[in-house]
Amino acid sequence: MSTATRSEDPTGRLGAVLGRLFDFWPMVTVAALGLTTLLLLLPVYNIIGLSFSGTEAGRSLFDNYAMFFSEPYYYRSLINSFIVSISATILALLVGIPAAYFVSRYNIWARSLIKTVVVLTFVSPPFIGSYSWVILLGRSGVLTRFFAEYGISLPSIYGAPGIIFVFTLQYFPFVFLLVSSGLKSIDQSVEDAARNLGSGEFATFMKVIAPLLLPSITTAALLVFVAAFTDLGTPLILGEKFRVLPLLIYGEFVNDFGGQPVLASTLSVLLLAVTTAALLLQRWLSARFSHATAAIRPLTMQEPPPLKRMLAAGYVYLLMAIAILPLVNIVISSFLKANGPVLTAELSLENYRRIAGTLARPLWNTILFTSTATLACAVIGTLIAYIIVRRPGRISALLDTIVMFSYAVPGIVLGVGLVVTYHYPPFALTGTALILIMAYFIRRLPFSVRASVSALQQLSRDTEEASVNLGAGPAATFARVTVPLLSMAILSGVLLTWSNTIRELSATLILQSGSTITVSIEIFNEVVNGNFGVASALGSILILLTFLPLILLFTLMGKNEEALV
Amino acid sequence: MTTSVTIDSVTKRFGDTTAVDAVSFDIAKGEFFTLLGSSGCGKTTLLRMIAGFMRQTSGHIRFGGKVIDHVPPHQRNTGMVFQNYAIFPHLTVFDNIAYGLRARRRGKAEIEREVKRMLELVRLGHLAHRRPRELSGGQQQRVVLARAMVIQPDVLLMDEPLSNLDTEMRMHLRAEIRSLQRQVGVTTIYVTHDQEEALLMSDRIAVMSRGRVEQLDVPHRIYAEPQTLFVAGFIGENNLLPGTVLGREADGGAIIELAGGGRLRGASTTTGDGRACIVSIRPQDIDIADASNGTELSLSGTVGDIQFLGGAVKLMVDIGADKPLTVALPGRRDMAMPTLGSALRLSVPPHAVRTFQPEVGA
Numbered sequence: 003m004s005t006a007t008r009s010e011d012p013t014g015r016l017g018a019v020l021g022r023l024f025d026f027w028p029m030v031t032v033a034a035l036g037l038t039t040l041l042l043l044l045p046v047y048n049i050i051g052l053s054f055s056g057t058e059a060g061r062s063l064f065d066n067y068a069m070f071f072s073e074p075y076y077y078r079s080l081i082n083s084f085i086v087s088i089s090a091t092i093l094a095l096l097v098g099i100p101a102a103y104f105v106s107r108y109n110i111w112a113r114s115l116i117k118t119v120v121v122l123t124f125v126s127p128p129f130i131g132s133y134s135w136v137i138l139l140g141r142s143g144v145l146t147r148f149f150a151e152y153g154i155s156l157p158s159i160y161g162a163p164g165i166i167f168v169f170t171l172q173y174f175p176f177v178f179l180l181v182s183s184g185l186k187s188i189d190q191s192v193e194d195a196a197r198n199l200g201s202g203e204f205a206t207f208m209k210v211i212a213p214l215l216l217p218s219i220t221t222a223a224l225l226v227f228v229a230a231f232t233d234l235g236t237p238l239i240l241g242e243k244f245r246v247l248p249l250l251i252y253g254e255f256v257n258d259f260g261g262q263p264v265l266a267s268t269l270s271v272l273l274l275a276v277t278t279a280a281l282l283l284q285r286w287l288s289a290r291f292s293h294a295t296a297a298i299r300p301l302t303m304q305e306p307p308p309l310k311r312m313l314a315a316g317y318v319y320l321l322m323a324i325a326i327l328p329l330v331n332i333v334i335s336s337f338l339k340a341n342g343p344v345l346t347a348e349l350s351l352e353n354y355r356r357i358a359g360t361l362a363r364p365l366w367n368t369i370l371f372t373s374t375a376t377l378a379c380a381v382i383g384t385l386i387a388y389i390i391v392r393r394p395g396r397i398s399a400l401l402d403t404i405v406m407f408s409y410a411v412p413g414i415v416l417g418v419g420l421v422v423t424y425h426y427p428p429f430a431l432t433g434t435a436l437i438l439i440m441a442y443f444i445r446r447l448p449f450s451v452r453a454s455v456s457a458l459q460q461l462s463r464d465t466e467e468a469s470v471n472l473g474a475g476p477a478a479t480f481a482r483v484t485v486p487l488l489s490m491a492i493l494s495g496v497l498l499t500w501s502n503t504i505r506e507l508s509a510t511l512i513l514q515s516g517s518t519i520t521v522s523i524e525i526f527n528e529v530v531n532g533n534f535g536v537a538s539a540l541g542s543i544l545i546l547l548t549f550l551p552l553i554l555l556f557t558l559m560g561k562n563e564e565a566l567v
Numbered sequence: 568m569t570t571s572v573t574i575d576s577v578t579k580r581f582g583d584t585t586a587v588d589a590v591s592f593d594i595a596k597g598e599f600f601t602l603l604g605s606s607g608c609g610k611t612t613l614l615r616m617i618a619g620f621m622r623q624t625s626g627h628i629r630f631g632g633k634v635i636d637h638v639p640p641h642q643r644n645t646g647m648v649f650q651n652y653a654i655f656p657h658l659t660v661f662d663n664i665a666y667g668l669r670a671r672r673r674g675k676a677e678i679e680r681e682v683k684r685m686l687e688l689v690r691l692g693h694l695a696h697r698r699p700r701e702l703s704g705g706q707q708q709r710v711v712l713a714r715a716m717v718i719q720p721d722v723l724l725m726d727e728p729l730s731n732l733d734t735e736m737r738m739h740l741r742a743e744i745r746s747l748q749r750q751v752g753v754t755t756i757y758v759t760h761d762q763e764e765a766l767l768m769s770d771r772i773a774v775m776s777r778g779r780v781e782q783l784d785v786p787h788r789i790y791a792e793p794q795t796l797f798v799a800g801f802i803g804e805n806n807l808l809p810g811t812v813l814g815r816e817a818d819g820g821a822i823i824e825l826a827g828g829g830r831l832r833g834a835s836t837t838t839g840d841g842r843a844c845i846v847s848i849r850p851q852d853i854d855i856a857d858a859s860n861g862t863e864l865s866l867s868g869t870v871g872d873i874q875f876l877g878g879a880v881k882l883m884v885d886i887g888a889d890k891p892l893t894v895a896l897p898g899r900r901d902m903a904m905p906t907l908g909s910a911l912r913l914s915v916p917p918h919a920v921r922t923f924q925p926e927v928g929a
């Protein structure tokens with residue numbers, strides 16, 4: 003038995019071990035670790051490094067931070083960021099929880115229309131909402147002038163109140179969607195028991211329902227907080243003299259361009275610290291509160307007395323009307339004749355005619371970058387999900403952690419990090435399409451991974467093992483069995499990624515150059531130049547591009563709006 | 568007899584638990600070999616190590632004499648049938664069966680021919696282009712069986728393939744699997760916790776308990792001559808009663824006293840004199856003694872319960888021990904049916920009495 007003795011001796015075993023390194027999955031694991039390190043860890047590492055450096059000799063490590071916390075101009079921005087984000091979070095909860103409760107529990111009219119409005123609000127680009135509110139409530143805004151004729155002066159849309167207002171409207175859908183799905187997991191018996199013990203509806207909600215909703219509520223609150231804390235577009239449009247941290251990063255970055263963005267890096271590290279802490283807090287809270295049980299008999303729809311029903315419906319309709327107003331306004335004003343920043347009441351296609359000549363490049367760029375990043379997310383995200391679910395171990399846990407860390411890295415921070423890392427030769431990637439695609443890819447990667455992970459967890463391992471057993475190697479099994487079985491999950495991931503990536507602004511603002519201009523940048527430029535009519539035409543196109551995949555998702559794939567969060 | 572699969576002191580540990588504990592056996596070419604044992608005894612673990620999905624902590628596995636410890640699962644040429652079918656839901660019946668041949672890059676004509684032949688064998692020819700979701704559970708299991716056999720595996724591995732089916736389908740497929748296996752002549756390792764299935768189908772059975780092989784033998788010997796207390800209790804209905812070996816007769820037979828005072832002769836008892844033991848007697852080996860043939864070595868008791876089962880009559884006879892003795896009498900037309908509460912004398916042939924060491928701590 004020469005073969006038997008040969009494979010039992012040490013050299014044979016070593017050979018086998020070495021051979022395994024070049025197996026499919028170990029290679030993919032190494033590649034995924036390398037890729038995420040290059041696109042995420044290295045940029046973050048570099049801005050942290052930069053934040054501790056200085057140009058002058060003899061400086062201490064913490065000089066940049068010391069300066070930040072001693073100069074009011076800088077530290078005020080951090081305080082401001084907290085003020086607007088916390089306010090927006092609280093308001094979004096106050097506005098969103100009742101709305102979700104009413105829509106889920108009361109048989110108010112047009113519930114699917116309401117859900118559509120929530121989805122539209124949720125996926126529309128935030129900066130478009132901001133400038134739409136400027137058109138409506140700005141100094142020469144439509145509503146401002148309208149009410150001024152009657153002697154009523156509306157509150158200003160600029161500064162902190164305006165930002166908080168827009169954030170609240172933009173992000174309350176997080177609360178609405180998460181609380182709605184949280185309500186679905188509560189069993190009717192819980193409410194019945196409380197009511198049976200003599201609690202009224204409000205008392206039952208506060209004492210029984212709300213505590214059970216706590217996981218959804220805390221998750222939603224932290225998502226709103228992080229989204230508001232890291233948003234650049236809205237404060238850029240509405241901030242004026244009110245400066246928040248992302249705004250400062252952008253400003254310093256633009257100032258430092260050419261040199262090393264030391265200060266922008268320092269500010270980025272602070273922003274990242276806050277978002278990372280929020281993410282960790284959310285993980286900790288959801289682990290603590292995870293008494294999630296599937297409801298055997300979910301909460302039923304109630305038929306409240308007519309007055310109550312009408313009041314609830316009135317509240318929800320008003321909220322939805324305000325939330326959808328900026329989108330409606332954009333579409334309408336795109337068809338109005340513009341006179342600089344002032345829109346006339348005259349219908350025309352002039353705005354579209356004006357963009358027709360210049361639209362091709364940004365549109366093509368946007369579609370190309372988005373599609374490439376989306377494709378990369380689908381392929382690499384599925385591979386990584388497979389490693390996390392099917393090959394558990396320390397290395398796969400590390401990969402999981404790195405990917406999830408990407409949630410915490412705001413777009414603007416990633417942008418600065420990528421420039422710091424890849425600006426200089428031999429890379430010299432700044433201003434290329436590649437660097438934008440890299441940013442889009444790594445930002446959406448955790449979403450793709452998470453979607454595939456949950457689909458894979460529901461897939462019995464046996465089917466894949468049957469394939470391996472029949473002689474298909476690991477790669478062939480992945481391609482011929484795993485991917486086909488995950489195809490629906492992957493496809494819906496693709497649609498979501500596309501729709502989320504196409505409206506990206508923060509990282510794009512940092513990374514784009516003239517030749518890589520995208521539709522969102524073009525809109526932004528037109529807004530800054532006061533060409534609201536053209537901006538609206540572009541905005542309408544962007545909104546359309548954002549919604550198309552979602553329409554497919556909801557109609558063809560039978561997903562509901564909760565797939566968004 | 569050529570050896571097809573050799574398990575050589577294979578052990579698998581998961582942390583502190585030892586799922587498979589120094590198991591060794593050989594399986595002959597073409598043999599239908601069954602691993603039988605209750606839940607958690609390590610059957611699946613052993614099977615998965617043979618398929619290569621799991622690596623043993625120590626020991627070796629050989630196919631045809633060749634150590635295959637380092638061979639990855641997709642190169643082992645085993646055919647596995649899973650408990651929950653593991654059919655490829657996105658492929659037709661034909662493509663499911665062709666999967667292994669395509670992975671082996673066989674020619675188109677050959678694939679067509681082999682799959683057709685296999686479809687005929689499992690009588691699914693008319694369903695070749697159906698999707699799995701349009702098939703019944705039994706049909707799906709036949710597809711999976713065909714899929715595993717068409718690649719002519721060195722060994723066919725089946726992990727409780729029938730446990731998800733209803734009783735009727737299970738009976739039917741048992742016979743079908745067995746006859747297919749004989750036709751094709753493929754070496755088979757079959758995992759089940761159903762002893763009837765094991766006894767009915769197998770050439771040999773390895774009874775497993777807590778990761779160890781308790782006994783490995785042909786079915787009727789497993790049944791008639793259990794080697795361990797576990798096997799005696801696990802296979803078939805049995806009376807297991809505490810007793811003591813009193814001494815030996817000239818022919819080597821032992822005199823055994825049961826709890827309750829009844830005495831028996833046991834032919835092949837190895838337990839030492841004066842030692843406590845567990846006595847095992849199959850209910851159907853016990854007879855009602857003739858009144859005339861009243862030796863002192865018989866049991867007497869009173870009938871506590873009568874269960875008439877048609878083909879057999881079961882008596883629960885109180886012999887003064889903790890548990891009643893179960894006696895199974897063949898239900899003949901002219902049998903004298905005992906009456907409840909009547910006194911009985913029972914006789915047991917010495918070769919039907921086996922003794923085991925009482926298990927410590929069990």
Ligand SMILES: Nc1ncnc2c1ncn2[C@@H]1O[C@H](COP(=O)(O)OP(=O)(O)OP(=O)(O)O)[C@@H](O)[C@H]1O
Pocket residue numbers: 581584585586604605606607608609610611612613760
């Ligand atoms: N991946 C694993 N990690 C830890 N323990 C395991 C693992 N797989 C099996 N075990 C343990 O090993 C033992 C044997 O499990 P195995 O699945 O082989 O049992 P089985 O005989 O197939 O049982 P069943 O009839 O229920 O299928 C059990 O105690 C089980 O808990």
Ligand SMILES: [Mg+2]
Pocket residue numbers: 610611612726
């Ligand atoms: Mg098992």
